[in-house]
Amino acid sequence: MRLPRFEYSEPGTLEEACSLLAQADTKVLAGGTELLVKLKQKTITPRALVNIKSIPHLDRIEETEDGGLSIGPATTLHAAATSPLVRDRFGLVAEAAAAVGKPRIPYMATLGGNLCLDGRCFYYNQSLLWKQSLPPCYKDGGHLCHVVQGSDHCNALFVADTVPPLIALGAEVTLTGVDGETRMPLEDFYTGRGEEVNVLQPGQVLSRIRIPAPPPYSTGVYLKHSLREAIDFAVVGVALLLTVSPEDGTCRDARVVLGSVATRPLRAVAAEAALRGKALDEGLVRTAATLAAKETHPVSHLGVSATYKRRVIETLTKRAVRQAWRQAVAGSGSREGWR
Amino acid sequence: MGGGVGGGVGQDVADTRKRLTVTVNGRQCSLMVEPNRTLLEFLREDLGLTGAREACDTGGCGACTVLVDGRPVYSCLVLAVDCQGKDVLTIEGLAVDGRLHPLQQAFIDHGAVQCGFCTPGMILTAKALLDENPAPTDEEVREAIAGNICRCTGYVKIIEAIRAAGGTGKPACT
Amino acid sequence: MGRLSVVGTSLPRVDAWDKVTGRAEYAFDVELPDMLHVKVLRSAYAHARILSVDTSKAQGLPGVRAVITGADMPKDPPLEALRNELYAVPPFSLATDKARYTGEEIAAVAAEDELTAEEALQWIRVEYEPLPAVIDPEEAMKPGAPQIHDDAENNIQYENRTEFGDVEKGFAEADHVFEDRFSTQLVHPCTLERTVCIAAFDSSGYLTFYDNSIDPYKQSRYLPKLLGIEPSRLRIVQKAIGSNFGALQGNLTPYIMCALLAKKAGRPVKLVYTREEEFINAGPRHMGVCYLRTGVKNDGTVTARDIRLITNAGAYGYLGPAMMTSGFTPCAGLYRCPNVRFEGKCVYTNTAVTSPYRSFGIVPPAFAMESMMNIIAEELGMDPVALRLKNITRQGDVTVVGQEISSSGLPECIEKTVAHIGWKEKRGRLPPNRGVGMACGMFDSEVRNAPFAGSVAYVKLLEDGRVKVISGEFEWGQGSRTVLSQIAAEELGVPLESVLFSELDTAAVPYALGPYGGGPVTLRGGNAVRLAAVEARRQLFAVAAGMLSVGPDDLELKDQKVVVRDDPVRALSSAQVAHYAKFILAEEIIGRGHFEPDTVMRDPKTYYGNYSSGYTFTAQTVEVAVDPETGQVRILDFASAIDLGKAINPMAADGQNEGCVGQELGPILLESLAYDKQGRVVNPNLVDYRLPTALDVPPITSFLVESHEPHGPYGAKACGQVSNIPAAAALAGAIYDAVGVWIKDQPITPDKILRALAEKEKREHAPA
């Protein structure tokens, strides 16, 4: 399949990029690993692409004054996964970055591209020819969903691996547009609507990702389960940030974020609440895991049944809490806290 | 429907080509290319380097793997114009003066080649691995080549060959 | 036979250098001057009447050079001449009045470049009247199911019933009767090189195709009839092939499309399938549902087997019936049970036309039969190994379906693999969630599927002492050219590097049957090449005898020299002799070898007959770990043994064994060509269709058992397509050993394992 024709530019500054992107039907090109597949299939045929990798310094990882990290969106996933800055204190992000289309995609794809990844669906992500006989679905501007008959919304699945860990860590993103900058928690970047997964407006670039310093006595885990050992999206991804009390080992705070289970990254709030303030024991771990499975409503999608997804959410949540708990006990969590 | 694909040669469009200067197999070349050309198409069609193979066309098999600045990438998902100033190595650039690279020799000696369609991508992936980790374990080899599908060998002899070239494998049987 | 020096040695492949340097040329790489690119408009519906096709807009598009539709198809195609032994006609036409699967060809465009051709498709207007579609073969047989072909009642393309012995009596003699249903899914061979067809007429109207199909000889036989071209004015040429495991076998449509477009445009054309087209059009392996009943005595003796098999032909039936027979007979032959009944139905469905994907048709029934053997062993409290050894067919047997077992190393195959895994220590004794399983298989080493089932080869001694093999046997990557070259090298006393192999050109090299994998080439082609080489040696000696004024019997071949045995100083190099023969005597040294196996075609009704001049056996033992919380199966060790008679090239044979296992793990655990209810393939790409990666395939230990097949060259028989036969049942057995559930429908997904575990738990905790 050939790529359709498009206009192409390599801006030297963010401002230039934004003004190019403000023009009709223009898309950001980062690593291209999602975008170019869609173009080849003619799922979308934008008029122009703006390659943001040409903008200097957009691929930098820096420590911030408050002990957090600031990561440029054009940072490759490989760079993020192997950077000591990320690995040492934000191991769950490194794990997730390395797991994206493992082992090859991380060399090509960017962190920003992963954050801006569109929802995936067996009906939407097909070639134009494949879709000939189908009435357009919500995501293609139509009025129905082929995955869930009768659904009043698009069910395209949110699958980006690095997002659950970043949300668990309370990451923020900066959006730069022609009218200036907006900062928001990453969690708010997502709309929950399959049709339009995030709040990016034409002319806007996701220009920075900030991760605050992890809270004292916290430890994080990202677990991904996929059907194949490589080149595969998650059936379920579970990120967990667990903060324990150094005095008695109870759980001070827990943030559980699930990927590949809904149209957006999902906080397992019931599971979080169950953990918060409690003394950790095996019974609690099980309770939290069961709650996480119960509070989600996955649909059978992309060859995986909803029941199976639930089982995996439960298992991964259980394992994530156990693992974080073990790490916490061993004192291998956030260095600040355990010093 | 119609007209959505965005034209081929027949269409009357302005020259949108960009000058691309890139080093391929140690030689610098400078060509005008369309932005919608992938690195794979550029190598195969503009430079006649057909050793990089196209199999899935969408980043799922590794047959098109080449090294860009030493890193293995799926050249079917990289724009040629995005390689400006970069250093590209294809399978044709691996043997020096007709002398095979140790990996190529190991693939021959260990029977790691059957239909051969995955072979260039496999060898280049293995090269990137050995450049970073000259004596990989079995598991490290599997991790590294897991982005390259081989339909013929069950990977057994490919892994053997890579480990042998890295000096950690068994000698070839005779 | 003296000591062998080339045969039996693990020499590197003859084409390896080209392949590791990227020089190897595949059909995919062939570019002809002035060539156009073809794109195909395929049915968007699984089942629909085609009311009209309007190509006028597409035709007017700049850059478009030719467009064809069903209206351009050959009128009055000679259907009778196209029928195969089982009365089926290969697909050859664009759809005209009706489309029967999503992906069926409706129109094709040749344009200056791919993008223009692709865009032109968007401008073709097709008016459809959608009809209800049916995907599942059992559904398709039900009354009221959509009728796919007018002449096929209940959508049954072919059915047959055959019985040997007295099955009812056999069941009456049994102490236990087991009954179960097993099934396998549609899967795709997914060769890395996609389907390519290039057609070019020269100025005199001579038509050349370049392709990478599995049977260029069959195509070159049928195409002239359809295209109205004299057979001598058409040829098919093959370059290196990016593997071929059976997809699109026999399908003539790509050739017809390309030939018609090339003719219309007056320029060469090239069609390369997209990966999506591979999935929706290029023959997947059929799905199979097998209802199986087996009677056994308390001591494990199998007394009766009743096999009911339903497979899907796809939208058109071509090889479906043949796959059914080929699947049944080796399954029947593997055990000594004298009472066997088989009832097979091959059913039309609104899916791509199914095609044999490695080991022609046997996977569905073999999975059922070997799984049931494991279930029986478990229920009788017997060791599955002991149950096998009690019942397996042995060397010297004539099986219930007439196979003459002239060699079998199956007992040794079993022994080797169970010893490797540590069966005795491990079975039933591993820690929780770990288990071992085993199974066996048998397959034809070649097959008489046509009146001519042999092979012809020429071996030429060139004037520089090199040897050229001229044979039509195919090289798809399995290493056949290396093996055949080794045989020629052996007989003519030259090193392997001195053997050249002819390019496959149907007009230039002898007809070959081909499409039966890595082994038949060895058995049939190997015999033919060997006979040809022996004849070339005879000629070499005859010419040398004249030159040296001795009798041919006084000569021997040593270090590429013809030497007078009793007076070794008198010697001529083979090159000298060949040079003399060619330029002085004007009689080149060319040996012709013709091999015709002593076999019969299976009776089309009863399936009885000794249709192969050798049968290959295999046994596999495997150890797994199952994660009971995610259902994930991890294979820890996989031992696979094949009895291949004699390994002409052990390294290549190991490669076939390992590759075959590694490939089949996909269908067993990961892969499924997923059709939705409307008959669309929803995963037509290599990300969503999950092929095994190096992290999914475990270490595989290959054992080669040499039983010496009297009909094979140097005792060799097939080895390329047997190791995928028992793998699924061996794994299912190991999973049972690990977690106590039998999974009877492939693929064995984590989801199914968890469901089975949940049901088991429910049963066990249910109040009695």
Ligand SMILES: Cc1cc2nc3c(=O)[nH]c(=O)nc-3n(C[C@H](O)[C@H](O)[C@H](O)COP(=O)(O)OP(=O)(O)OC[C@H]3O[C@@H](n4cnc5c(N)ncnc54)[C@H](O)[C@@H]3O)c2cc1C
């Ligand atoms: C074989 C294969 C396997 C994959 N497996 C996984 C997986 O396991 N997990 C996973 O999460 N993903 C996976 N992906 C999807 C994709 O590769 C990754 O999500 C990747 O991180 C995308 O990043 P990119 O830089 O390549 O994005 P691109 O393709 O360049 O862009 C993706 C989208 O984001 C937009 N975009 C990119 N950067 C910005 C920015 N800074 N500001 C605004 N918009 C932007 C683009 O316009 C586009 O719409 C896989 C893809 C392939 C081909």
Ligand code: FES
């Ligand atoms: S062809 Fe590029 S990854 Fe398959």
Ligand code: FES
């Ligand atoms: S050798 Fe054929 S795909 Fe690897």
